Amino acid sequence: xxAKKSQGGVVFLEREDLSTYLDTVPPLARAGLLIKEGLVVxxxxxxxxxxxxxxxxxxxxxxxxxxxxxxxxxxxxxTDYDEIVIATGxxxxxxxxxxVHIPITPCKGQNIIFxxxxxxERESRxERESRxERExxxxxxxxxxxxxxxxxxxxxxxxxxxxxxxxxxxxMWTPGEMSFALDSLIPxxxxxxxxxTQSYEAVETITGVRALPDRTPEGSxxxxxxIGVIGxxxxxxxxxxxxxxxxxxxxxxxxxxxxICSGDAGASLPMAAARLRSALRSFDCAQxxxxxxxxxxxxxxxxxxxxxxxxxAGAIMQQESEADSxxxxxxxxxxxx
Numbered sequence: 217x218x219a220k221k222s223q224g225g226v227v228f229l230e231r232e233d234l235s236t237y238l239d240t241v242p243p244l245a246r247a248g249l250l251i252k253e254g255l256v257v258x259x260x261x262x263x264x265x266x267x268x269x270x271x272x273x274x275x276x277x278x279x280x281x282x283x284x285x286x287x288x289x290x291x292x293x294x295t296d297y298d299e300i301v302i303a304t305g306x307x308x309x310x311x312x313x314x315x316v317h318i319p320i321t322p323c324k325g326q327n328i329i330f331x332x333x334x335x336x337e338r339e340s341r342x343e344r345e346s347r348x349e350r351e352x353x354x355x356x357x358x359x360x361x362x363x364x365x366x367x368x369x370x371x372x373x374x375x376x377x378x379x380x381x382x383x384x385x386x387x388m389w390t391p392g393e394m395s396f397a398l399d400s401l402i403p404x405x406x407x408x409x410x411x412x413t414q415s416y417e418a419v420e421t422i423t424g425v426r427a428l429p430d431r432t433p434e435g436s437x438x439x440x441x442x443i444g445v446i447g448x449x450x451x452x453x454x455x456x457x458x459x460x461x462x463x464x465x466x467x468x469x470x471x472x473x474x475x476i477c478s479g480d481a482g483a484s485l486p487m488a489a490a491r492l493r494s495a496l497r498s499f500d501c502a503q504x505x506x507x508x509x510x511x512x513x514x515x516x517x518x519x520x521x522x523x524x525x526x527x528x529a530g531a532i533m534q535q536e537s538e539a540d541s542x543x544x545x546x547x548x549x550x551x552x553x
Contacts, residue, residue: 226251239355240410242363256360256368257462285311294447299476302443302453306425315444316492319430320456324388326397326423327378329370330416332356356416357409365404367412375416377405379459392423429456432491440468440489442475442482452476453492 227250234241234248271277284293284300291313302308306322357375360368368376380400382388398418405412429436439456454472457464468489475484482490 225253237359238361239358242361242408243410244407245363254360256370258370259462262462289313292446292451295449297449300446300449300451301472301476302451302455305455305457306427308427308453308455315451318439318443318453318455318492320439321383321428321430322385322388323426323428324382324384324423325379325426325459326382326392326400326421327376328394328397328401328418329420329422330375330377330412331419332373332375333415333417357412361408363408365401365408367405367409374419377401377412378422388425392421394418394421397421426458427456428458432488434488437488437491438464438468439492440472440485441492442485442490443492450476450481452482 229237229248229250231241231246231248234245237250267279282295284295285291286293289312292311302311302314304310306320308314308318308320309322311318356373357367357369360366366376366378370376378401380397402413429439436458437456438454438458438460440452440454442450442452444451452472454468457468468486471485471489475482478484482493
């Protein structure tokens with residue numbers, strides 16, 4: 217279905233076609249999808265370029281580090297900001313008294329960075345192997361492969377592999393552990409690219425914590441909604457992006473920014489993402505009072521269609537960006553084929 221919809225951008229491959237693109241075909245693979253224009257994104261470079269572009273739009277856009285949460289009580293504090301958006305990922309779960317229950321579950325994940333062994337290192341390993349092991353030796357991974365887990369070639373002859381899914385609350389915010397990551401991932405990665413440790417050496421782990429949303433009839437959809445007020449300041453949330461932050465962040469941020477700027481109290485947000493409004497209640501952490509938020513001025517729109525106000529605002533922002541002397545942002549360094 218994906219191949220048919222893509223009009224050539226995605227190609228369905230039978231098992232016998234996989235060897236055209238992969239040096240080693242996963243033993244359990246029955247078929248595959250080739251994404252012709254797929255890209256590998258370096259998140260750090262991408263986010264730095266994105267922030268640079270934002271600051272180029274106006275001198276009034278600044279980064280200010282200020283705590284809005286009392287670390288002893290976990291309570292949100294009143295502030296002088298006009299609007300407040302909770303966008304702290306899995307850290308959202310550390311806010312102990314939000315105005316409404318936020319169905320986010322933290323999930324720890326570890327990636328492994330592998331280094332490609334050079335010829336002499338591989339030969340040294342070969343001397344300690346049996347003949348059958350030498351015959352099953354693999355070549356380097358040349359293109360990203362996703363099958364349950366993933367293998368992604370990155371700069372410097374390195375390989376990014378991942379990721380674990382860990383739910384142990386006592387170790388959720390602790391540093392990664394190489395031995396655990398290897399034990400968890402190697403059996404799965406070997407089914408994607410046989411005998412991977414014969415050509416690569418694990419050199420580093422990267423650890424993060426996902427913000428997993430509750431599962432709805434539509435699937436695991438992120439949360440984007442207005443959830444109350446702090447004093448007189450509207451309080452919003454954008455969280456629960458799980459492992460799909462790159463996919464969702466720009467789309468939902470646009471919806472959220474348009475809703476804030478239009479003053480529609482969240483009524484134009486996608487219905488599937490704005491699912492907390494039924495539980496909205498008054499919230500004022502300073503005085504114990506405040507206004508109720510209903511946001512029922514108009515029906516929420518579907519995630520599949522844009523709302524008219526949002527499209528107009530998006531068009532205006534695009535025109536202003538094109539007229540800006542700084543020009544469009546250049547994030548080409550963050551992407552590689």
